Amino acid sequence: MTPTEFRRIALSMPEAMESAHMEHPDFRVGGKIFATLGYPNKHHGMVNLPPDEQARLVRSAPAIFAPAKGAWGRRGSTCVRLEAVDATTLRSAMEIAWRKRAPKKLLKS
Numbered sequence: 001m002t003p004t005e006f007r008r009i010a011l012s013m014p015e016a017m018e019s020a021h022m023e024h025p026d027f028r029v030g031g032k033i034f035a036t037l038g039y040p041n042k043h044h045g046m047v048n049l050p051p052d053e054q055a056r057l058v059r060s061a062p063a064i065f066a067p068a069k070g071a072w073g074r075r076g077s078t079c080v081r082l083e084a085v086d087a088t089t090l091r092s093a094m095e096i097a098w099r100k101r102a103p104k105k106l107l108k109s
Helices: 003-011 051-060 072-073 087-101 103-108
Strands: 019-020 024-029 032-037 044-048 065-067 077-082
Touching: 003 019, 003 024, 003 032, 003 065, 003 087, 024 051, 024 087, 032 087, 051 065, 051 077, 051 087, 072 077, 077 087
Parallel strands: none
Antiparallel strands: 019 024, 024 032, 032 044, 044 077, 065 077
């Protein structure tokens, strides 16, 4: 997975837009961040998952997923090792993150 592929998958989510936060590109829906690129370094991305989904993914694929440090990680921010993740796995995690952040009216449509 390259940063370009990560970005393409993030922007393929309905009404997703790219912005920036703390000098990293981020991806938002309804003004809320669901993914970030380049965090904690250029070899990673981040998806914002519900804590139960984060635990499931970290347990099933520890070479790919890890909680972010501190309070962000405890709230679901999950680091994704780009060189280890495939497009199908990332798309699945990204969809979960997108659904967590998408406005309810968008989820219904």
